[in-house]
Every structure is written in C-alpha cells, then in structure tokens.
Amino acid sequence: MDTFATAPMWAGFFVLVLGTLFVDIFVLGGRHAHRVSSREALGWTLTWMTLAALFGIALWWVVAEEAGHDAAYGKVLEFYTGYLIELSLSVDNMFVFAMIFSYFAVPPELQRRVLLLGVLGAILMRAAMILVGVWLISQFAWVLYVFGVFLVITGIKMLFMSRHAPNLSRNPIVRFLCAHMRITPEYQGERFFVRIDGLRYATPMFVVVLMVEATDLVFAVDSIPAIFAVTTDPFIVFTSNIFAIMGLRALYFLLANLAAHFHYLKYGLAIVLAFIGAKMLVEPWFHVPVHWSLGAVAMTLFVSVLLSQARTRRAAAARDQPGRSGTPRERETGNRRT
Structure with missing residues (x-):
C-alpha cells in the first residue's frame, strides 16, 4: 500500500484515539449509563473537531519536514476534504440512529452506550x-470507475428517495431476530442476554446494537468509496474516517432531535455523492483539484443547511399567522365553504 505515513505516525494516531477513548470511558464517567446533556455533547463535539484540526496541522508539519511544503499542502487538503465528506455523510447516518432509538424506545441513559459500542x-x-x-x-x-458509477447512482437514488423513511418493522435483521430468538419486552439495563425461568433471552439492547452496526455498515459502503475520489493513501483515508466516526457519537446528542431543521441536507448529500462519483469518472480526461472538491462539498452543504433553515423559519411563520391553523387542504376546504 502506497502511503507517506511511517510506523511512528500510525502508532501516534492510534495512541491519540485510544487515549481519548480512555479518558471518555474511564475518567469522565462514560462507562456509566447516564443521560448525555447538551453541554457534554457540545464539549465532546468541539473536542473531536479540534483534534481533527490539530491533527491536520501536525500532518502538515511532519510532511513538510520530509517532502516539502507543496506535498504537505496536498496531504492536508486531502485530509480535511476527506474529513468533511465523511462527517457530512455521518450526519445522515445519525438521523437513522435517531429513528432506530425511537422505534425501539431506547432509554436516553442507554443511548450513549449503544453509540459507544x-x-x-x-x-x-x-x-x-x-x-x-x-x-x-x-x-x-478500474475499480475506481466502479466506485464512481456506484456513487453517482447512489446520489441519484437519494435525490428521489429522500422522503422515504425506512420501515424498521420490515427490516430483515429485526424480522430474523424476532423469529429465531426470545427477546424480552423490556430493557435489562446494559445487558444483552438474561435468563428467565431457565431460558436464555436476548434483550432489546442486543437488537439495537446490531441494528446500529448494520446501519453503519450500509453507510460505510457509500462513504468509503467517496473518499477514494480524494485520495487512495490509506493513512489519510483511515484517519479522516476515524475522526468523523469518533465525533459522530457526540454530534448525535446535539442534532438528533433537529432532523426536521435539516430538510434539504439529504439533497445536499445526494449532490455531494453524485459530484464525487462524477469526479472519479472524468479523472482520465479532467483532473479536479482537491481544493475544488473541498470547496464544492463545503458550499453544497452550506447552501443545503441555509435552505433548510429558511424553510423552517417559513413554516414557523406560517404557523404563527392567525387563521392559518390546520393543513393546507383543510384551509382550502374551509375557504370554499366560506
């Protein structure tokens, strides 16, 4: 595998991630079930974003020492672009987690442990x-072109299927587990299995963790090919992925209840996927610089968030107007009767 990273760089990254996890789990009480406050979630979100930013700076310094400033600039751009792509795609993943937690009625104090696992x-x-x-x-x-076609198709599907929420009751994993395992109706703390009257039962906690893992696997099928459009360096691909994933857990507790405020974000993500796929396909004839990709992804996400907020404000203003209660169809019917 062709990478600029040395063994000490790999080791340093793993020490950073494991050390931060150790502090989270064993020092700050992350191993104990508790409801995550907005303040705690904000603190960890900023922590992981800051670590990602500092990692990029450290990366520039190390590469500049070894290969010069131009090479360092290129690698840092690849890292930040990959991180932004992975983080933005993880946000979509986060909203699916929220649906899973709602469907299985996961107690707030157990959600942190589910996301940690x-x-x-x-x-x-x-x-x-x-x-x-x-x-x-x-x-x-030629596998890169397969990835490109896959991402373009996925982006187009997201554009036209963004309104369709998954039906978890028909999920094959849920149906299989319910058909082949005894599952307790109530949560048993953080335990996956319990014995009742001598029989072994799985708990809803076990089902939820499997669903979360399966969901991440599905989303990884999109996100991993996407970053290969930016770089094929395994160190950049892996580190940008891990920083995005580690920040996802805290970001969930900040934004999970605000899905309605990001109505157009899924459309933005669809455009990002299609753009990245197209970039991979046209590479033999037209090279899209990494900083163009970074700008395009950032601008697409920024515009989709702005449009989402504008839509939310318009909806709130319409609700606050006197005589505007009810659905548009109900209001139209009322006007006709009048």
Missing part, C-alpha cells in the same frame, strides 16, 4: 473495508 464496531469494520478497498485499487485500477 457502535463506534468501536465501526472502527473495526471500516478499517477492514479500507484495507480491502486500497488493495483492490492497487491491483485493479
């Missing part, structure tokens, strides 16, 4: 997928 599983799954992806690209260059 989900993050740890996601790190292992994405590491394996990145290794496979890098190997495939190194052996078969």
Whole structure:
C-alpha cells in the first residue's frame, strides 16, 4: 500500500484515539449509563473537531519536514476534504440512529452506550473495508470507475428517495431476530442476554446494537468509496474516517432531535455523492483539484443547511399567522365553504 505515513505516525494516531477513548470511558464517567446533556455533547463535539484540526496541522508539519511544503499542502487538503465528506455523510447516518432509538424506545441513559459500542464496531469494520478497498485499487485500477458509477447512482437514488423513511418493522435483521430468538419486552439495563425461568433471552439492547452496526455498515459502503475520489493513501483515508466516526457519537446528542431543521441536507448529500462519483469518472480526461472538491462539498452543504433553515423559519411563520391553523387542504376546504 502506497502511503507517506511511517510506523511512528500510525502508532501516534492510534495512541491519540485510544487515549481519548480512555479518558471518555474511564475518567469522565462514560462507562456509566447516564443521560448525555447538551453541554457534554457540545464539549465532546468541539473536542473531536479540534483534534481533527490539530491533527491536520501536525500532518502538515511532519510532511513538510520530509517532502516539502507543496506535498504537505496536498496531504492536508486531502485530509480535511476527506474529513468533511465523511462527517457530512455521518450526519445522515445519525438521523437513522435517531429513528432506530425511537422505534425501539431506547432509554436516553442507554443511548450513549449503544453509540459507544457502535463506534468501536465501526472502527473495526471500516478499517477492514479500507484495507480491502486500497488493495483492490492497487491491483485493479478500474475499480475506481466502479466506485464512481456506484456513487453517482447512489446520489441519484437519494435525490428521489429522500422522503422515504425506512420501515424498521420490515427490516430483515429485526424480522430474523424476532423469529429465531426470545427477546424480552423490556430493557435489562446494559445487558444483552438474561435468563428467565431457565431460558436464555436476548434483550432489546442486543437488537439495537446490531441494528446500529448494520446501519453503519450500509453507510460505510457509500462513504468509503467517496473518499477514494480524494485520495487512495490509506493513512489519510483511515484517519479522516476515524475522526468523523469518533465525533459522530457526540454530534448525535446535539442534532438528533433537529432532523426536521435539516430538510434539504439529504439533497445536499445526494449532490455531494453524485459530484464525487462524477469526479472519479472524468479523472482520465479532467483532473479536479482537491481544493475544488473541498470547496464544492463545503458550499453544497452550506447552501443545503441555509435552505433548510429558511424553510423552517417559513413554516414557523406560517404557523404563527392567525387563521392559518390546520393543513393546507383543510384551509382550502374551509375557504370554499366560506
């Protein structure tokens, strides 16, 4: 695998991630079930974003020492672009987590533990997928075009299916578990399995964790190919992915209840995926610089958030207007009767 990173750089990154997880879990009480406050979530969100920013600065310094400023500039741009892509796609993942928690009525004090286990599983799954992806690209260059076609198709599907929420009751994992396992109707703390009258039962906690892991696997199928449009360096791909995943858990508790305020974000993500896929497909004839990609992704997300907020404000203003209660159809019917 072709990468500029040395063994000490890999080791330093793993020490950083494991050290931060240790502080979160064992020092600040993360291993105890508790409701995550907005203040705590904001603190950890800013912590991971700051660490990502500082990592980019450290990356520039290390690469500049070894290969010069131009090479350092290129690698840092790749890292920040990959991080932004992965973080934005993770936001969509976060809203699906919210639906899972709502469907299974996960108590607020258990949601943190579910996401912690989900993050740890996601790190292992994405590491394996990145290794496979890098190997495939190194052996078969045409795989990049397969990724490009896949991303374009996925983006188009997201544009036209963004209004369709998944029906969790028909999810094959849920149906299989309900058909083949005894599941307790109530949560049993953080336990996955319990014995009742000598029989072994799974708990809803077990089902929820499996659903979260499966969801992340599905989203990783989109996000991993997306970053290969920016770089095929496994160090950049892996580090940008991990920083985005680690920040997702805290970001969930900040934004999960605000899905209605990001109505157009899914459309923005669809455009981002289609753009990245198209970039991969036209690469032999037209090279899109990394800073163009970073600007395009950032601008698309920024505009989608602005439009979402404008829509939310218009809806709130319409509700506050006297005589505007009810649905548009009800108001139209009332006007006709008048």
